[in-house]
Amino acid sequence: MIKSPKGKGNPRETYCSSHLNDTINSPVPSIEKGRASPRPKKRIREKDLKASRNLCQLSVGEEAIIVSIEGGHGFRNRILSMGLHPGDRVKVVRASPFRGPLLIEHLDQGFCLALGRGMAAKVLVETPEERAGE
Numbered sequence: 001m002i003k004s005p006k007g008k009g010n011p012r013e014t015y016c017s018s019h020l021n022d023t024i025n026s027p028v029p030s031i032e033k034g035r036a037s038p039r040p041k042k043r044i045r046e047k048d049l050k051a052s053r054n055l056c057q058l059s060v061g062e063e064a065i066i067v068s069i070e071g072g073h074g075f076r077n078r079i080l081s082m083g084l085h086p087g088d089r090v091k092v093v094r095a096s097p098f099r100g101p102l103l104i105e106h107l108d109q110g111f112c113l114a115l116g117r118g119m120a121a122k123v124l125v126e127t128p129e130e131r132a133g134e
Contacts, residue, residue, distance in 0.1 A: 054121050054124055056120045063091045083109060084106070088106060088109075
């Protein structure tokens, strides 16, 4: 640990800054030798490519079928715990103005829930007309 000059300053800050300099300057052997594994790419299924719409893009009164849910594990678990699953039929009942939440009706189970636009943008859907056209 390096002491600060004349006992001034926080010794913890001095230690942290010198420790950071050591870690920044030290080479990472796995990257230098080319052994670092690249970040795994997200698998995109063919049916996800066909469903280019999300819940935000549906108009009021339009029905759709959930194709997939994008996002991390936490987000997916949250949406699934709300009762929205791939294959379920949903309908947009109301869209609040100024980018407010959407009121979604679950047609299979008969309940309604409000979903923010950020969350709704990660739920990919297709309309029954699009599905019939396949």
